Amino acid sequence: MLSVLITGLAIGALYSAAALAYNVMYSTSKVLSITTGHIFMVSSVAGAFLIGDLGLPKVVGLLGAIVIAIIFGLLTELIAIRRILARSEDHLWLLSTLALATIVQQSIGLWWGTEPRAFPRLIPQDFTAGIWDQKYWLVIGTVALVALGLDLFYRHTLFGKVFLAVAEDPFAAKARGIATDRIRAFSYGIAGFLGGLVGFAAGQLTFAYFALGLTLTLFGFIALAAGGLGSNLGAIVGGLTLGLLSTFATYFFGGEYQQTIAVGLLMLFLLIKPEGLFGNKQVRHV
Amino acid sequence: MRRGFNAVKFAIGGCIAVTLAATTLAAHAKEEGPIRIGWLSSLTGPLSSAAIAENMGVQFAVEQINAAGGVDGRKLELITRDTIGDPTKAVNFAKELAFSEKVSFIIGPVNSGESLATVPILTRAKVPNLIIGTVDELTDAKKYPYAFRVINTNEQWISNANRYAIETLKHDKVAIIGDTTGYGAASAKHAARLLEESGIKPVYSVLIDPNKTDVTDEVRQARDAGADVIMPWSASTGLLARILNARGNMQWDVPIVGHPALMGLPIRDLLNKPEYWDNTFAAGYVSTTYDEQGKLPPNTAKLMEEIRPKLGGTIDFTFWWVALGYDTVKIIEYAVKQANGSTDPDDIKKVLESTSNLEGVYATYTWTPEDHNGFPDSAMVLNLANTFDDGSFKVATP
Numbered sequence: 001m002l003s004v005l006i007t008g009l010a011i012g013a014l015y016s017a018a019a020l021a022y023n024v025m026y027s028t029s030k031v032l033s034i035t036t037g038h039i040f041m042v043s044s045v046a047g048a049f050l051i052g053d054l055g056l057p058k059v060v061g062l063l064g065a066i067v068i069a070i071i072f073g074l075l076t077e078l079i080a081i082r083r084i085l086a087r088s089e090d091h092l093w094l095l096s097t098l099a100l101a102t103i104v105q106q107s108i109g110l111w112w113g114t115e116p117r118a119f120p121r122l123i124p125q126d127f128t129a130g131i132w133d134q135k136y137w138l139v140i141g142t143v144a145l146v147a148l149g150l151d152l153f154y155r156h157t158l159f160g161k162v163f164l165a166v167a168e169d170p171f172a173a174k175a176r177g178i179a180t181d182r183i184r185a186f187s188y189g190i191a192g193f194l195g196g197l198v199g200f201a202a203g204q205l206t207f208a209y210f211a212l213g214l215t216l217t218l219f220g221f222i223a224l225a226a227g228g229l230g231s232n233l234g235a236i237v238g239g240l241t242l243g244l245l246s247t248f249a250t251y252f253f254g255g256e257y258q259q260t261i262a263v264g265l266l267m268l269f270l271l272i273k274p275e276g277l278f279g280n281k282q283v284r285h286v
Numbered sequence: 287m288r289r290g291f292n293a294v295k296f297a298i299g300g301c302i303a304v305t306l307a308a309t310t311l312a313a314h315a316k317e318e319g320p321i322r323i324g325w326l327s328s329l330t331g332p333l334s335s336a337a338i339a340e341n342m343g344v345q346f347a348v349e350q351i352n353a354a355g356g357v358d359g360r361k362l363e364l365i366t367r368d369t370i371g372d373p374t375k376a377v378n379f380a381k382e383l384a385f386s387e388k389v390s391f392i393i394g395p396v397n398s399g400e401s402l403a404t405v406p407i408l409t410r411a412k413v414p415n416l417i418i419g420t421v422d423e424l425t426d427a428k429k430y431p432y433a434f435r436v437i438n439t440n441e442q443w444i445s446n447a448n449r450y451a452i453e454t455l456k457h458d459k460v461a462i463i464g465d466t467t468g469y470g471a472a473s474a475k476h477a478a479r480l481l482e483e484s485g486i487k488p489v490y491s492v493l494i495d496p497n498k499t500d501v502t503d504e505v506r507q508a509r510d511a512g513a514d515v516i517m518p519w520s521a522s523t524g525l526l527a528r529i530l531n532a533r534g535n536m537q538w539d540v541p542i543v544g545h546p547a548l549m550g551l552p553i554r555d556l557l558n559k560p561e562y563w564d565n566t567f568a569a570g571y572v573s574t575t576y577d578e579q580g581k582l583p584p585n586t587a588k589l590m591e592e593i594r595p596k597l598g599g600t601i602d603f604t605f606w607w608v609a610l611g612y613d614t615v616k617i618i619e620y621a622v623k624q625a626n627g628s629t630d631p632d633d634i635k636k637v638l639e640s641t642s643n644l645e646g647v648y649a650t651y652t653w654t655p656e657d658h659n660g661f662p663d664s665a666m667v668l669n670l671a672n673t674f675d676d677g678s679f680k681v682a683t684p
Contacts, residue, residue, distance in 0.1 A: 010500075116523060118556045133535075250498070251504075254493050255492065255498060
C-alpha cells in the first residue's frame with residue numbers, strides 16, 4: 001500500500017507541476033495554453049536524446065533540456081499568443097495553442113518515433129530500491145523545490161512583484177511604466193524553465209514519449225480546476241489529490257476507471273465549486 | 287405497316303447488339319489493363335513500424351512480379367494511401383480506392399481498428415479485401431463475403447500462448463494484464479474466457495492505462511494473488527516494458543507469456559537491465575523461427591536473401607511483417623491466375639474459397655466458403671522474446 005502512495009505522490013507531483021506551469025503563463029496572459037504539457041514532453045525527449053543518443057554528460061543533458069524547454073516556452077508566446085492577443089479579445093488562443101501543440105507533437109513523433117524510449121538513469125542506484133527509487137523521489141523533490149522557488153520569487157523579489165502587478169491589473173501596470181508584453185514573454189520562459197526541469201526529473205517515470213504532452217495538458221488542467229485557477233497552493237493540492245485519487249482508484253478498481261475518475265473530479269468541481277479549492281470567486285461589481 | 291414494324295424491331299435489335307458488343311469490348315479492355323491494387327497502409331503515426339516493414343514486402347512483391355512480366359502479361363499497379371492509423375482517414379481512402387480509383391483488390395488497412403471501419407464499405411463496393419488485422423470480427427464469410435484474412439486471428443495468438451503457459455510451462459495460476467484500449471480490453475477478456483473454457487480461472491486480472499507511468503502495484507497484486515505466470519495482452523511497448531521492469535525490480539522470476547509485441551526491439555531499450563527480458567515468451571511464427579541448426583524455413587530464407595540488398599544488408603525489425611506484406615501480393619497473383627486472368631470479385635471469391643494449402647512465405651493458406659481465415663494454427667509457435675537476430679527468433683523452450 002505504501003508503494004501505491006509513493007506512486008500517487010510522484011504522479012501527483014507531475015500533475016502539480018503542469019498546473020503550476022499553467023498558472024505562471026495564465027497570470028500574465030490570461031491564456032490556458034494547450035502547449036503546457038508539451039513543455040515537459042519536449043524536455044524529456046531532449047534529455048533522452050542528449051544523454052542517451054549523443055552520450056553527453058548528464059549535467060549538459062539537463063541544461064540542454066531546460067534551454068530547449070525555455071525556447072519552446074518563448075516561441076509559444078511569440079507564435080501562438082502575442083499576435084492573437086493583440087488582435088482579438090476572443091479565446092482564439094485556444095486554437096492557436098492547440099495548433100502549435102499538435103505541430104510540435106507530430107513533428108517529434110516523426111523525428112523521435114511514436115514508441116516510448118528510455119530515459120537514462122540519473123543517479124547510480126540499483127533498480128531494486130522499491131519505493132526509494134529515484135524515479136519517484138526526483139520528481140517529488142524537484143516539484144517541491146520549484147513550488148518553493150516560485151513562492152520566493154513572487155513574494156521576495158522585485159521582479160516577482162512586477163509579475164504580480166501585471167497579473168492583478170495589466171492596464172494599471174502598463175500605466176506605471178511596466179513593459180507588460182515583455183513580462184508576459186518572460187512568464188512563458190519561466191514556464192519553460194519549470195517544465196524543462198520537472199520534465200527532465202520525471203523522465204525515468206514517463207519515458208521519453210511523444211504523446212506525453214497531451215496527457216499532462218489534460219491532467220494539469222484538471223488539477224488546476226480542482227485546486228483553483230491562479231493559486232499555486234491550489235495547483236499543488238489539486239495535482240497531488242488527482243495523482244493519489246487516480247492511483248488508488250486504479251489499484252482498487254482497475255485502470256478502466258482512471259480517466260473516468262479524473263474527469264469526474266473535474267465535473268464535480270465545475271458543478272459544486274467552480275472556483276476550485278483555493279481559487280478566488282470571480283465577482284463582478286455592477 | 288408490317289415492314290415498318292420490322293424495321294423498328296431490327297433497329298432495336300441492332301442497338302442491343304451494338305451495346306452488348308461495346309460492353310463486352312469494354313470489359314475485355316478493362317481486363318487487359320494493369321491490375322490495380324489499393325494498399326491502405328499507416329506509414330506514419332502510431333504502429334507505423336509494422337506498416338513500414340509490411341510495405342517493403344508489398345512493394346518488393348509488386349516489383350518482382352512486374353519484372354517477371356506481370357500476371358498473365360498484365361502489370362500490377364499499386365496505389366498506396368497513408369492512413370496514419372486513423373480509422374476516419376482509412377474510410378475515406380477506402381472509398382476513394384474503391385469508387386474513384388476503381389481498384390480490383392485492397393490490402394489492409396494495417397490496424398484492426400481501421401479495418402473494422404473499412405470492411406463493411408469494401409463489402410458493399412464488392413472489392414476483394416485482404417485482411418491483415420487480427421481482431422476476430424474482421425472476417426465473416428456471410429457478412430463480409432469478399433474479405434479474406436491473411437494474418438492469424440487474435441484468438442490464435444491467445445490460444446497458442448495459453449497452451450504454452452498451461453501445457454508446456456505447467457503453470458495454471460494466471461495473471462492477465464490488458465490495457466484500457468479497445469484492443470487491450472477485448473483481448474484480455476478473450477484470454478480470460480478461453481482460459482475459463484479450459485477450466486482455469488485467472489487468479490488476477492487487470493486493465494491498465496497504456497500511458498500509466500508505473501505498474502509496480504499491479505505486478506505486486508498479481509504476485510500477492512499467487513500468480514505463477516503473467517500473461518499481458520497489449521500492443522503498447524511502454525506498458526509491456528514497465529511490466530517487465532516491475533517484475534525485474536521486484537526480483538520475481540515468474541514467466542511472462544503473451545502478445546508478440548513482447549519481443550519487439552523497442553522493448554529492449556526501455557528495460558532497466560537486459561536480463562529483465564529473460565523468461566519471457568511471445569506468440570510468434572514458424573516462418574521467422576530458427577530451427578535447432580539455426581536455419582530458417584527455406585521460403586523465408588529465400589525471400590530474406592532476395593530482399594536483403596534493398597534493406598541495406600541488415601534486418602533490424604521483425605521479418606514476419608515483410609513476409610506478410612509479400613504474401614498478400616502473391617495471393618492476388620495466384621487468384622488472378624486461377625481465375626484465368628479475371629479480376630471479377632465473384633471469380634476471385636470463388637478461387638480463394640476453393641484454395642487449399644497455398645504455400646506462402648509467412649504461412650500456408652487455406653480458405654473455404656465457410657471460413658475466410660486462411661492462416662493455420664500449425665504456422666504458429668512461441669518464441670523466446672529476447673532472441674531477436676536478423677529479423678527472426680529462437681523457439682521457446684521452458
